[in-house]
Amino acid sequence: MQRKQESRSNTAILSILGVVVLLVGLIVMLLLPEIKLASWGIMLLGVILIISALVLDFRKVSRALTGRRGRFSAGTTLMASIFLGITIIINGISVNFYSRVDATGLLQFTLTERTKSILKELNQKVTAYCFFVPSKDTVGTTTYASYLLAQYRQYTNFLNIEFIDPDEHPERARKYGISVETQYQAVVFESGDKRRLVSQASILTRDDSGNVIGMEGEHSFTSAILEVTGVAQKRIYFLIGHGEANLEANYSRVLKGLRDNAYIVGTIDLMTFPNIPDDTAVLVIASPKSPLTEAEINAINDYLYRGGQALILADPNYPENLNQIVTRWGIDLLDGTVIDVLSTVAPRDDMPLVPSSRNYFTLTLGVPLISYFPGTVAVKPQQDTEFLMMPLVYTSSVSWLEKEYRAGESPLYTADVDVAGPVVIGYVVAAQMTENQQKLTRLIVIGDSDFAANEHFNQVNNGDLMLNSINWLAEETKLITIRRAAQPFRRLAVNRDQANFITYSSLLIPPIVVLFVGGIVWWYRRS
Numbered sequence: 001m002q003r004k005q006e007s008r009s010n011t012a013i014l015s016i017l018g019v020v021v022l023l024v025g026l027i028v029m030l031l032l033p034e035i036k037l038a039s040w041g042i043m044l045l046g047v048i049l050i051i052s053a054l055v056l057d058f059r060k061v062s063r064a065l066t067g068r069r070g071r072f073s074a075g076t077t078l079m080a081s082i083f084l085g086i087t088i089i090i091n092g093i094s095v096n097f098y099s100r101v102d103a104t105g106l107l108q109f110t111l112t113e114r115t116k117s118i119l120k121e122l123n124q125k126v127t128a129y130c131f132f133v134p135s136k137d138t139v140g141t142t143t144y145a146s147y148l149l150a151q152y153r154q155y156t157n158f159l160n161i162e163f164i165d166p167d168e169h170p171e172r173a174r175k176y177g178i179s180v181e182t183q184y185q186a187v188v189f190e191s192g193d194k195r196r197l198v199s200q201a202s203i204l205t206r207d208d209s210g211n212v213i214g215m216e217g218e219h220s221f222t223s224a225i226l227e228v229t230g231v232a233q234k235r236i237y238f239l240i241g242h243g244e245a246n247l248e249a250n251y252s253r254v255l256k257g258l259r260d261n262a263y264i265v266g267t268i269d270l271m272t273f274p275n276i277p278d279d280t281a282v283l284v285i286a287s288p289k290s291p292l293t294e295a296e297i298n299a300i301n302d303y304l305y306r307g308g309q310a311l312i313l314a315d316p317n318y319p320e321n322l323n324q325i326v327t328r329w330g331i332d333l334l335d336g337t338v339i340d341v342l343s344t345v346a347p348r349d350d351m352p353l354v355p356s357s358r359n360y361f362t363l364t365l366g367v368p369l370i371s372y373f374p375g376t377v378a379v380k381p382q383q384d385t386e387f388l389m390m391p392l393v394y395t396s397s398v399s400w401l402e403k404e405y406r407a408g409e410s411p412l413y414t415a416d417v418d419v420a421g422p423v424v425i426g427y428v429v430a431a432q433m434t435e436n437q438q439k440l441t442r443l444i445v446i447g448d449s450d451f452a453a454n455e456h457f458n459q460v461n462n463g464d465l466m467l468n469s470i471n472w473l474a475e476e477t478k479l480i481t482i483r484r485a486a487q488p489f490r491r492l493a494v495n496r497d498q499a500n501f502i503t504y505s506s507l508l509i510p511p512i513v514v515l516f517v518g519g520i521v522w523w524y525r526r527s
Contacts, residue, residue: 017046017049018046018047018048018049018050018052019046019050020046021042021043021045021046021049022043022046022047022050023046024042024046025039025040025041025042025043025044025045025046026039026043026507026508028042029043087510087511087514111151111152111155111218112218112260112261114222114260114261114262115152115155115218115222115260115262116155118222118225118226118231118262119152119155119156119159119225120155120156122156122158122159122225122229123158124158124191124192124229125158125160125191126158126159126160126189126190126191126225126228126229127159127160127161127162127189127190127191128149128159128160128161128162128187128188128189128221129162129164129172129176129187129188129189129190130142130145130146130149130161130162130163130164130187131164131165131166131173131176131178131183131184131185131186131187131188132145132146132163132164132165132184132185133165133166133167133184133185136184136185137184137185139204139212139215140215141185141200141203141204141215142185144203144215144217145185145187145203145217146163148217148218148221149161149187149221152221159225166178166184176188176190176195176197177195177197178197183197183199183200184200185200186198186199186200187221187224189221189224189225189227189228190228191225191228191229192228194227194228194229194230195228196223196224196227196228198217198220198221198224202217202220203215203216203217203220216256218260219256219259219260219262222262223259223262223264226262233262233263233264234263234264234281234282234474234476235263235264235265235266235277235279235280235281236258236263236264236265236266236280236281236282236284236470236474237265237266237267237268237276237277237280237282237283237284238251238265238266238267238268238284238286239267239268239269239270239283239284239285239286239288240267240268240269241269241270241271242288242289242290242291242292242319243288243289243290244285244286244287244288244289245286245287245313245449245452245453247265247267250453250454250455251286251452251453251454252454253454253457253458253463254452254457254463254466254467257457257463257466257467258467258470261467261471261476263281263470263474268283270292270293270295270296270299270300271293271296274295274296274299275299276299276300276303276308280303280308281309281473281474282309282310282311282470282473282474283300283303283308283309283310283311284310284311284313284470285300285310285311285312285313285322285325286311286313286449286452287313287314287315287318287449288318288319288322289319290319291319291320291321292319292321292322292325297321297324297325300325301325301328304325304328304329304441304443305433305441306437307433307437307438307439307440307441308441309441309442309443309473309474309475310325310442310443310444310473311443311444311446311469311470311473312325312326312443312444312445312446313445313446313447313448313449313452314333314377314445314446314447314448314449315375315376315377315447315448315449315450316335316336316337316375316376316377316405317335318333318335318377326379326443326445327382329387329429329431329441329443330381330382330385330386330387330389330429330431331379331380331381331382331385331389331427331429331445332379332380332382333377333378333379333380333445333447334377334378334379334380334401334419335377335403336377336378336401336402336403336405336418336419337350337375337376337377337401337402337405337411338350338352338373338376338377338378338395338399338400338401338402338423338425338447339352339399339400339401339402339405339411339413340352340353340395340396340398340399340421340423341398341399342396342397342398342399343355343395343396343399344372345372345374348374349410349411350374350375350376350402350405350407350411351372351373351374351375352372352373352376352395352399352423352425353370353371353372353460354370354371354372354373354393354394354395354425355370356368356369356370358391358393358394358395358396359371359392359393359465360390360391360392360393360426360428361392361465361468361472365477367464367468368461369461369464369465369468370460370461371393371451371460371461371462371464371465372451372456372459372460372462373393373425373446373447373448373450373451374448374450374451374456375448375450376425376446376447376448376451377401377447377448378401378419378423378424378425378447379424379425379426379427379445379446379447380424381424381427386431387429387430387431388429388430388431389427389428389429389430390427390428391424391426391427391428392424392425392426392427392428392444392446392469393424393425393426393446393465394422394423394424394425394426395421395422395423395424395425396421396422397421397422398421399421399422399423400413400418400419400420400421400423401418401419401421401423402418403417403418403419404417425446425447425448426444426445426446426447427444427445428442428443428444428472429441429442429443429444429445430442430443431443439475442472442473442475443473444469444472444473446469451465451466452465452466
C-alpha cells in the first residue's frame with residue numbers, strides 16, 4: 001500500500017513539475033527571445049516529464065478512465081491537463097511562427113509591394129538600432145516604429161532589431177550620432193560600414209500648422225535599408241521654375257506614392273543647372289504655366305535623344321513652346337478643352353471619364369484603370385512617324401475638342417472649328433534614335449495635370465494612372481498595379497510596458513483561468 005501511495009505521489013510530482021517546466025519554457029521564450037533553442041529545450045523537458053508520469057502510472061490512468069468511479073473525475077483531470085499542455089505549446093509556437101492578416105478596408109497595416117520585394121531580395125545583414133525612450137515619447141513613435149519593424153521582419157531573416165535606451169547607454173548613442181534629448185525615438189540602420197539615421201521628424205506627418213496628424217515611416221525605413229546595403233535607388237526629377245505643380249502642396253500624394261515605391265524624388269531648375277543629371281530615371285514636366293527658354297528645351301531634347309524618359313503633362317492654355325519638345329517625338333498638343341457627352345463626370349462636361357477599355361495599361365498589362373481628367377487638351381499623332389506610338393487614354397466617339405469653351409455654358413460642337421472625337425488625351429512613345437543607344441527613349445504625354453492633384457489623386461484610379469506612368473517610364477513594370485486608398489492615422493499608441501502587458505496577459509491569463517476552473521470542477525466532482 002505504501003509503495004502504491006509513493007508511486008502515485010511521484011506521478012503527481014512529475015505531472016505538476018512537467019506543467020511548471022512548460023510554463024517556465026514559455027516565459028523564457030517571451031522574455032528572452034534571443035535564446036529560442038534553450039526555451040524550446042525547457043519545454044521539451046516539460047513534455048517528457050508529463051509523458052513519463054503517464055507511462056509510470058498507465059494502469060491507474062487506464063482504470064480511472066474506464067472504471068465507474070473514476071470515469072468522470074480522472075477523465076476531466078486528464079483532459080484539462082492535456083488541454084493546458086497543448087495551450088502552452090501552441091502559445092510557444094505562436095511566439096516564433098505567426099502571420100498577420102490585415103482585415104481593414106484600406107489595408108492600412110500592410111506594407112507596400114515594393115517594400116516586400118526589397119526585403120525578400122535582401123541578402124546581407126542589416127541591423128536597426130532603435131534609440132527609444134518610451135517615457136519621453138508623447139506621440140507614440142516608439143510603438144509605431146517597433147510595430148513597423150516587426151512587419152519588416154516577417155519578410156526577411158537578414159534584419160536584426162536592437163532597442164537601446166540612450167539615457168542608460170549614452171556612449172552608444174554618441175557612437176551612432178544620436179544627440180541626447182534632441183534625437184530621441186530615432187532609428188539607425190547599419191550594414192557593414194554604412195549607416196543611415198532616420199529621425200523622429202522624418203516619421204511624423206504634419207498639417208500646414210505643424211500639428212502631428214499621423215506617422216509614415218515606411219519609405220524612410222526602406223530607403224535607409226537600400227542605402228546601407230548599397231542598392232541604387234532610381235531618381236525622379238520634377239522640373240520647376242515655370243509655375244509647375246508643387247510637390248509639397250497639390251502634388252504631395254504623388255510624392256508619397258513615389259517614395260512608397262522607393263524612388264528618390266527631387267526637383268530640378270534648368271535655369272540654375274543647365275544639364276539634366278545622368279542618374280535621372282524619369283523627368284516629369286507637370287504643366288508649366290510660363291514658357292521654357294530655348295536652352296531648357298534643348299537640354300530636355302538632348303536628354304531624351306540619349307535614351308531618357310519623360311512624363312509631360314499639359315493643361316488648357318499651356319505655353320506654346322511646350323510643343324517644341326513633344327513635336328520632335330511624333331505628337332502635337334492641341335489647345336482647347338476636351339468634351340465627352342457620353343462618358344463624363346456629371347455635372348461637368350469638361351471632365352471626360354475614361355474606362356478601362358480605353359486605357360493602354362489595361363489592354364497591355366491587364367491592370368484595370370478608370371480615370372477622369374478635369375479640363376484636358378488633346379494629343380494628336382503626326383502622320384508617317386517613325387516611332388512606336390500607342391494611345392494611352394482616349395475619349396468616346398461622342399466627344400470633341402472644344403476650341404472656345406466657356407465654363408457654365410453648355411458646349412456645342414461646331415464643325416470646321418472644333419475637332420471631332422474620339423480624342424486622345426494621352427500618348428505613349430518609344431523610340432531608338434541610334435544603333436548604339438543602350439535603352440529606348442520613353443515618353444508619355446498627357447493633356448491634363450489636375451487628374452493627379454491631391455483633390456483627384458484618390459478618386460477612381462487617377463493616382464494609379466500617374467504612378468503607373470512613371471513606373472513604366474522607369475522600366476519598373478513589376479510595380480504597375482492597383483494601390484490601396486489613402487490611409488487615415490488610426491493606430492493605437494501604447495508604450496513598451498503597456499505593449500508587454502497586453503502581450504503577456506493575453507498569453508498567460510487564459511490558460512491560468514482554464515486551469516483554475518478545471519481545478520474547481522475536478523474538486524467538486526471528486527467530493
